Every structure is written in structure tokens, then in C-alpha cells.
Amino acid sequence: MNQLKTMRDLLAHDIQMMYSAETQALEGLTTLVESATEPQLKAAFKKHGTETQRQIARLEEIMTAMDLKPSREVCSGIQGMLADVEKLLRKEATPQVLDAMLIAAAQKMEHFEIACYGTAVRMTEDLGMTQACELLRQTLEEEKRTDEILNEIAIQRVNAKAEATM
Template sequence: MPAESLHDAFEEELKDVLSAEKQLLKALPKMAKSASNEDLKAGFEEHLEQTKGHVERLEKIFGMLDKTPRAKKCKAMEGLIEEGSELMEEDASPEVMDAMLIAAAQKVEHYEIATYGTLVTWARQIEMDEAADLLQETLDEEKETDSKLTGLAESGINAHAEA
């Protein structure tokens, strides 16, 4: 579909991020399983539950648009997840694996933060304030997850990987 307006671009980006979130639903359990640090494992499991909520919010926004929630393959997330999958096959100590998992997860979070930030701005521009509020809620959760990952890295995971 040609994007002839910001509204069209908004819809296309919603399809892309729906795909990204659905891909993440499959990846997070694998990341949790690969983590040895219990706090990191719990963080991945918590974010899995949040991600289910992100999908629900996106589906609600599609409903506001009178559109069926259809995902359009997010190649960026596909690449990030593929990179993370390759990382999990590395021969690494549990401590180093945890540090690498945090790095992979933060790449995903930064991608999502950029995407949701754009969507919030676009939703406000096209006067879809309710959608913008839902997207802002997700954006805030993504930023919080990124901050928690940084905290885990700084609270000892990176130091254990160094030792």
C-alpha cells in the first residue's frame, strides 16, 4: 500500500511493530532459558508478560482504526532476534552469556523505544490521542525495561563476566 499520508505511514508502522512484538513473544522464553542469573531470567519473564500487553494495546489501536490487526514482517526485529539466537549458541561461561544476553536485549529495547517514540509523535500529529496514550504506555515500559537491564549489568553481571 502506498503511504500517501502520515496516517498511512502510521498504519504501516503499526503493522511492523505488531510483527516485532509477536517475534519477541517467541524469543523471550529462549532468552530466559539461556540466562543463568536469576534476576535476569525473571526480567525476561516479566518482559514476556509486558509484551503480551503490548500486543493487546496494538490490537486495540487497530480496532480504533477499524482495521484488522495484521502484522507486516519486521525485518529489523528478525535480524536482532537472529543475532541473539546466534549469540545463545556461543560457547561462553554462564556469566559471559548473561552479559551478552543483556547486550542483545538492549538492542531490541532501543529499537522498540525508537519505534514507539515515532508512533506516539505521529499519533498525536494525526489527532489520535487515545492511541498516542496507549503507545506512550508501551514506550514507558520499554524504557523501564532498558533501565532495568542497565541496572542488572552494572549491579554485577558485567563484573562477574569480567572475572
């Protein structure tokens, strides 16, 4: 889509970009799972991978309803965050600091996705797209929950261990 003339055009573009973001994030979650050393963190990443697959399916359902195809464009926001993770993984780090870094990186991606889904929920509400709105709202709540879980793991387990390595 080369032109954005209406709010629906903008929503279509955003849905396609979120699809790209989620498929990229799903690939990146594999790296996070493999790199994490804290069992709770590994489990949280695995669980979110399953959720992400459902989120992709919801976006596909919305794209079908809107007569859209997945875009070939790459979501540069997620691409950049994943590139940053790869750079950090090449640095020497203790397992504790590595886990703290992985949580921080994952939360950055979650916050990006929360912003995207929050905006899309608003647009679908304004456009009267009830079904799409409900699907997007489900995903928004999952993203918020994942962010909370990561925050709890950081507070209860990871950050104190990372600080103790100083």
C-alpha cells in the same frame, strides 16, 4: 497496504510492524528466559514477557480503532536481532558472559522498540489520535523502564562477573 499517501498510512504501517515486532520479540523472550543463568535476569525477562503481552493487546486495540488487521509482513529489524541471538547462543560462552550477551541483545531490541514507539507517539499526537497516543505512550514508558532494569542488572550483577572470567 501498498501505498503510503498520508501520515495516517505511515502510522498504520508502523503500527502493523510494531505488532509484528512485539509478537516476534515475545517468542524470542522464551529463548532469553531459558538461556539466562542469573536469577534476576530471568525474572526481568519473564516480567517483560507479561508486559509484552499487554503491549500486543494495546496494539490490537489501536488496530481495531484504525480498522487495521495484523500484517503478514515480518519485522526485519527484530528478526535480524533474534537471528544474531541464535548465532551467539551457538558459541561457547561462560554463564557470566552469556548473561552479559543476553542483556546486550535484549537492550538492542528495547532501543529499537523505543525508537518505534517514540515515533508513533509523535505521529498520533500530530494526527490528534489521543487514545492511540496514550496507549503507545504507556508502552514507550514500559520499554524505557525495561531498558533501565536491564542496565541495572548489567551494572550491579552481570558485567563484573563476566569481566572476572577473563
